[in-house]
Amino acid sequence: MTAATKIAFRDVGKRFASASGEAVHALETVSLDIAAGEFVTIVGPSGCGKSTLLNIVAGSDEPSQGEVLIDGHPILGPSAERGVVFQEYALFPWLTVAGNVGFGPGSRGLSARETAARVQDCIAMVKLEGFERKYPHELSGGMRQRCALARCNANDPDVMLMDEPLAALDALTRLSLQEELLRIWSETSRARPKTVLFITHAIDEAIYLSDRIVVMSDRPGRVLPEIRVPFSRPRPPEIRTDAEFHRLSDEIWLLLRKDP
């Protein structure tokens, strides 16, 4: 297992000073190994530091103790190998769909022709053909998040970090995007395994998507027992009504409730 470890959290903790100057203990020593190609979800109440964990992996935040290793190497800052999908989409409003998706390839110095080909593939994968020249403000929330997914994918990152990407969407769009997400993940993982670290506070979303669920306690965030999701892939949407699905859901709910 250690050989294939993609992301390793080693006693990661985070404290910061609040606006009033007192020290806030956001994260208590978190240790966690995520294997290459694994889909891991962190579930926890708001303010438990799960986004902080993700930001540390993204390289936009630093732990105040411990370290996070990628393929055994410390993180030095943001990198195109670790793509991020944000809850607020974070699309560039001044770029079209094609422009947004092409931002990463362009940043990495691909030629215009290579970028265009990559953009076309990625837009097709999220089924946004025909919207290439639209601006983000002309798209629905679901389409914006598809565009953000395509933008992240265009760099073909090893690791995809998703910070509550579906939280701002309505329930129906959310369900269909969960299925899309799994399809896109498996399609892009064919050539090379893609590791996903997904943050959510929706338990059913976590079960449907992940191989493993890490439950976190309220601040200061600690890792409560982990839960392995036994369902095989590909997962049909019907598993959401499976008895085992509900048992898992109750188990996670109890873990979160029991925690004071």
Added chain:
Amino acid sequence: MNGGPLRELGWRLILPIVLIALWYVFTEIAPMFHPALLPSPVAVVRTFWKLLWNGELIGHINASLLRIFYANLGALALGVPLGLAMGLYRPVERVLDGLVSVFRPIPPLAWVPLSILWLGIGTLSVVFITFLAAFFAVLINTMAGARAVDRLHMRAALSLGASQRRIMTHVVLPTVASYVFTGLRIAIGVSWMSIVAAELIAASSGLGYMITFYREVLRTDAIIVGMLTIGFIGLAMDMATRRLEQWLMPWRSEYRLA
């Protein structure tokens, strides 16, 4: 309420038509004012045609427009880089903020005496005064734009592998661009206000000069021609900047609502 564009235009025209009708009635049909105080609209139109055909009006318009152009060009050339530097780099702001804070509240017209002493009466003085008005509008808006760069956009760009340079050209500048445009629109507005006032005192051409000149010879009809010309040119320039903005930045129309 919301009909076609024609009905929309109709609503907008009601008040001007009523006012012109009243003006006509009280000057031509039942004259209540001495023509030197309020000439009739007919006289104003006649004078407008005369000044237009003999080239006088065009000459004054040209003089004023050219000064506005130079002043705003200078305001952009100086205000944008300075605003960017102040908005993005704290030390630059710390050094310059005090100076800007003191000079900004000084009305451009308060500069007239100094500028006449330094630059003499003429185009240079007028451009300088107009420039001051436009410069602060551009500077303040550019600064606000540089500070309005979305942290999330920065993080997204970094995680997509963008270099500092690419972030500057592809994230910071597009954000700032729309603020600069807002600044430019305000700048053009305030430069019209100050140029006319500056020309009243410190020039021998331009629409402001034209108005003072005709006041001295008590040709009120020509004064009104000058005033309305300023109004319409100002309106046309504002509409043109808006069009240009929509054309250059198509994402902006609804961005603010999103």
